[in-house]
Amino acid sequence: MADTLFRTHPLAHRRAALAELSAAVGGLSVYPEDEVAAVDLRVGPVGPGGDALGRALGTALPAEPNTWTHTADGQLIWLGPDEWLLTSAGGDPAELERELGWVVSAFDGAAVDVSAQRTSLRLRGELARELLSLGCSLDLRPTAFPAGTCAQTHVGQTVVLLLALGADDFRLFVRQSFAGYLADWVLDTAEELRAAPCHPAALANLSEE
Amino acid sequence: MQLIHCPWCGPREEVEFHYGGQAELAYPERPAELSDQDWAEYVFYRDNPKGPFAERWSHNAGCRRWFTAVRDTRTYRFLGTAKPGEPLPVTQQREARV
Numbered sequence: 001m002a003d004t005l006f007r008t009h010p011l012a013h014r015r016a017a018l019a020e021l022s023a024a025v026g027g028l029s030v031y032p033e034d035e036v037a038a039v040d041l042r043v044g045p046v047g048p049g050g051d052a053l054g055r056a057l058g059t060a061l062p063a064e065p066n067t068w069t070h071t072a073d074g075q076l077i078w079l080g081p082d083e084w085l086l087t088s089a090g091g092d093p094a095e096l097e098r099e100l101g102w103v104v105s106a107f108d109g110a111a112v113d114v115s116a117q118r119t120s121l122r123l124r125g126e127l128a129r130e131l132l133s134l135g136c137s138l139d140l141r142p143t144a145f146p147a148g149t150c151a152q153t154h155v156g157q158t159v160v161l162l163l164a165l166g167a168d169d170f171r172l173f174v175r176q177s178f179a180g181y182l183a184d185w186v187l188d189t190a191e192e193l194r195a196a197p198c199h200p201a202a203l204a205n206l207s208e209e
Numbered sequence: 210m211q212l213i214h215c216p217w218c219g220p221r222e223e224v225e226f227h228y229g230g231q232a233e234l235a236y237p238e239r240p241a242e243l244s245d246q247d248w249a250e251y252v253f254y255r256d257n258p259k260g261p262f263a264e265r266w267s268h269n270a271g272c273r274r275w276f277t278a279v280r281d282t283r284t285y286r287f288l289g290t291a292k293p294g295e296p297l298p299v300t301q302q303r304e305a306r307v
């Protein structure tokens with residue numbers, strides 16, 4: 001008899017290792033997030049299409065490159081001059097695709113369910129930026145990359161959609177098939193932080209001894 | 210590694226980008242009248258100047274949009290970038306065809 005297949009989180013096998021890392025390194029918390037519905041939206045940024053979509057979503061599309069805004073139960077993320085990603089924690093992907101597709105099709109736009117494309121990893125704590133900077137070329141200091149900004153860029157060898165949720169709080173959307181690599185990169189790179197903690201508290205302890 | 214200025218995303222690392230060949234190639238106005246030689250030149254022949262050269266680049270790892278860049282082929286230095294349809298950021302030298 002055929003085995004029954006159960007849907008598992010792409011990072012299910014890294015959960016324990018990431019939890020151990022978070023417990024071992026003060027100032028760093030890393031964990032896989034629950035999956036969300038995601039819909040890729042294409043519509044002309046200026047004119048009635050963008051306005052209609054904004055009305056349907058209840059919030060204006062972020063026109064500024066590399067920014068995102070909150071929606072009722074998710075995020076609306078700038079991906080390109082005529083492209084956004086809508087995430088929704090409670091929404092049904094097929095339903096969202098149909099409803100929003102109906103709105104934008106009148107303006108030569110498109111809405112595509114891409115929920116299965118990405119999963120997300122959350123990085124928090126005062127060492128989160130330190131860790132990311134070991135594999136990401138962007139200036140991630142809060143002055144240059146404050147809450148509400150995002151970037152599609154590289155972390156290690158993989159492309160990620162990096163969101164700043166707060167000063168020491170990042171969400172990394174990554175392709176599902178690259179999620180294991182990204183988690184392994186985090187685990188591997190964080191060894192450096194275990195060995196030589198360099199956050200201010202640790203340095204203060206060192207100088208006292 | 211140098212930074213390339215994406216017209217939308219701003220300065221990003223060079224590895225995020227993909228090269229797309231010479232820019233500003235106009236499609237033949239009357240394609241039906243082209244000889245094989247003309248077609249070959251339109252499809253395959255490209256300028257190869259020593260100096261500033263207008264090229265198409267794509268921000269592959271980022272916004273995935275195509276844009277125009279003027280790059281100095283002697284130094285590999287980027288002199289400027291522009292969105293499609295915008296005027297070239299810097300004048301380029303075109304090699305005279307013999």
Ligand SMILES: [Zn+2]
Nearest residue numbers: 215218268272
């Ligand atoms: Zn870009």
